Structure formats: structure tokens, C-alpha cells
Amino acid sequence: MLEIKGLSFAYETDKPVLRGVDLSLCDGHVGILLGRNGAGKSTLLKIITGVLKPSAGSVLFDGQDLLAMSRRERAALVAYVPQQIEFGDLTVFQTVLAGRVSYYSIKPSRSDLDVVERVLSETDLSSVSCRNVQELSGGERQKVAIARALAQEPKVLVFDEPTGNLDIANELLIIREARKIAHDKNITVFSSIHDLNQAMIFGDRFFFMKDGSIRYSGDDQVFLPEVIRDIYGVEAALVNDHGDKFINYYKEFRND
């Protein structure tokens, strides 16, 4: 279980970004972090992955403090797929192999190569493994980023806006892929996302952030008009179309 307790952080001492964040997420579940721009979502994700250090609080996985671990130990537990995906001029195989860098120094072992081949096969990237990653489509590149994260054999997979720059076909592809990873491999997936309807089909647990702390959390019952009004300042309606729930937040435009 991923547990975050009393996490605080500030880029400048008098302007805290996180103010005592508390949350917990079970193994194999997909947790979705929601909130307006600047609410502190990306900062929280960067602390979990070790990119930033908090001023107070702890991040525990199965009771182990991730913040007290060495980089190598943490890399074997937590992997990260960033919002802005960058790649060098490498093949898909070389890029995914970079995810194993904490497991070897100069030459990857047979088992490192086996892990990369297995991950490429599981993410349907084997056929493009020798291609330059720069030549791939947006969806394929996102899958390569996920494959690189999976090559770390993590217990927690953190996504920052995984569908931000994708068309709807690739959005669904990535969401399906991430849910499959969580449920088949029992990996805890924790992701920020902006689109509330995408969030509802993607996640199992939802955490709404405002002013640096978790304001609301729960299963999809937490998507209430008053919650959305408080978090985003937007009037929305929950629509139930024969059991398919979605949120209509364009209502006020249609009323113009």
C-alpha cells in the first residue's frame, strides 16, 4: 500500500505548494490526482519519484519510507512517466534498457536484456524495438515511456498527465494499457489527469487537490457537482446514460 502522510513542500519558504498531503492507495489500484493547474499535483508526483525533497512528511510503500531509500532502491520500487516525454536519438530497445540503469553499471546482464524483451513484448513494441524512437507516433512514444518505466520492475507507477498530448484513440490506448498494468501485475498506478471523464474510466480512487492539500477523495461517487464547483469553480452536472456516467461541464456554454 502507498501511504502519504503530512507531506509539505515549498519552492520558496513563504509560498508553500503542498500543505500536509495525506492519502493512501491499495496495491493494484489506479489512483487519480485531480485539481486545477498549480494545485500541486506535479509537485506531489515528483516527491513520490524522488525528484523533489519535501520539507516535512513521509511517503511509505508497504511500510518502507521511500524518501529514506537510496536512489537505486527507490528506482526498483517507483517508476515515473513524465508529462513532457523526451527521448534521445536511440532505438526503442536502448531507450527501454535505460530504465534498468540502476541494476547494472556498464554492461547489462542477460537478465536485464530478458526483462527488456519481455516488457517490449507485453507492451506490443517488439516489432519496433530496433527503430529509432524519434520516428514513432505520439501513442507509440508514450508506450515506449511506459515500457521504460516497466523495465524498472516497479511496484508503483507514477504518471504525470499521461494523455495530455494525445488524440482520443491514443488516449484510450494508454488508459487501457495503464489499467491492464495495474490489475494484471498488481502495480499501484498513481496519475494526475485533467479530463474528469477520462479520470472516471481510468481510476479506482480519486483525490481532488486544492491549495496544496487533498480536499476530497473516494471512489467515483466523489464526482459531485458541488465538489467540482469547489475545486474548479465550474458548474457541472453528472449524467447517467444507461449506467455510463459522465460529467457535463459545458452546460453553462449551452445555456448562453
Place this chain on the structure above:
Amino acid sequence: MAAVCLFVGSSHMSVSECIRALLNKSTAANNRIIWKIRMPRVIAAIIAGAGLSVSGLIMQTNLNNSMASPSTLGVSNAAVFGANLSIIAFAGGFLDTGNHLANFDVGANPYSTSLMAFVFSVASILMILGLCGTRSFSPNIVVLAGIAMGSVWTAATTILQFYATDVGLSAAVVWNFGDLGRATYRTDLIMLLAVGAGIVFFLFMSRRYDALLSGDAVAISVGVNVKALRFVSMLLASMITAVCVSFLGIIGFVGIICPHIVKKIFGQEHFWSISASALCGSLLLLIADTLSRSMGNGSALPVGAITSMLGAPFFIAIIFSKGRRR
């Protein structure tokens, strides 16, 4: 290429004479030309070419900037200032460190100019890295600080040259040209230690550089200590440059052209691109030195100018060619 470089020179020795001289079976003059003049020069070309090229590659990766070069931290500008100070202010007056015995007659230390160049290069490196350490070695900050520091050294050099005598000024300008003829076995050994240690370290870190291509956040998440890696890599790359530039003068463009050629042809996997960059740098400098000696009509043309003249058209052709095919 090293053999060709060894057989070409202003004394117009034939290949068979060169081979006999290599075996110490030619005239004393020929033996001396091969072993005391050409051999240290060829070795210097191989070592400095490899060092400058690999340093450029490492700077480009660590600063995520394709325009980064071995001199990004203002190393060359600082070296020029140090050398100019030695030549103009302290009458070092030595354009060479060993091959022109007449220089020894005045009784000064033949390494004084190189030493001053090195001291100021290291000062520049430490100042920039010290300053940028407060901002976690953010690549943009490092590049901008390097540009600013480089201009300070250039301005200081200009002021120094303004007060120089005609002789001092021309001596300083000639030092700036870059000349492999200043190499001796001792300077080659010092360069070999610096370049060798650097390349071994860079090869050992090659997989971490691959991870760095995906950005700092991903590199940290896969277990790389990005801040320490960037600091040590930039320090080593700059030290290699400082050593080479201090002994040989400014040899521009090798550190930008060669890494780009290699990346375009072989991709960016660092284990191979570091090795290929080293070979490419050595080759370019050997060719440039051979041409500089055969075109100079008795004296060598500035090798830095030849590397640019030779490499730039090839570089442009590579840039405008279609992408690498796998």
C-alpha cells in the same frame, strides 16, 4: 592516418627515410625529426583530438544543448587570457614548450605560458561550477554563465593586448592559433593521463548518460544522481579541454563537429558514441595537422583553422543529409 602524418613534413623525407628514421637507422637529423618533432606531434593530435571531441559530446549531453562545446565553461577564453598574461605581462615569450631549444637559452621556465593558461582555465571552471552549484547545475544557467564568463576573459584579454608591445602582441596572437608543434613527450603524457582518465570515467557512466537523454526527472527516477553526474562530467570534460588548450593553444570546432558527425551516423548510445567520437576527433586532428604542415610552405598553418575548414563542409553536409537509417 597517424603513419601518413608521420611521413609528411617540411623536410621532405621520403617514406623509406622515415621508416629508417623510425628504426633509428637514418641520419641523426632525420632520426631527430621523426622522434623529437613528428612523433610527439602525432601523439598529441591523437590524444587532443580524442579528448576535445569526447569532451564536446559529454558537454552536449549534460547540458542538453547541441551547441555546447568543450569550451562552454569559458575554458578556452580563460586559457587565452592566462597565456596572454604570461606572454605580454610577464614576458614569458615562449610559443613552444620544447621543440625550439633557443627558447631555453633565456633561462625561463618553458612551461610558464601553459601553466598560466591552465591556472586561469581551472579558475574559470571552478568559478562557473561553484556559482551554478547553487542552482543545481541547471543546463541553461551553466551555458549562460559560461558565455558571460567567456566574455569577461575575452574583454580582459583585449585590454591586456591594448597595452602590449608589437612583439608581445604578435607572440600572443600566434599562441592563440593553436599548434601541435608545441607538444613534447612530457606534455603528451600529461594529456594522455587527463584524457585517458576522463574517457574511462565517461565510458563507465555511458548508460547513465543514455538515461539523461530522457530528461532530469526520468534520469532521477531510474536511479541516476543527476546533480553529481553533471558536476563531475562537466568538471572532467573542462579539465581535459584545459590541459589540451594550455599545451597546444586553441583548436576550435573539433569538439562540436565530431560529436555531431558521430551522433548522426551512429546515434546517441553513449558507449559507442564516446568511443566513435574519440576516434573521429583523433582522425580529424591528424588530417588537419597533416594538411597544415603540407600546405604551410615550410611552416605549419594554424591547425585550428584547418579543422574548421575541413570539418565544417562535412558537418553541413551531415546536417542537411537525411536522418540516420537503422
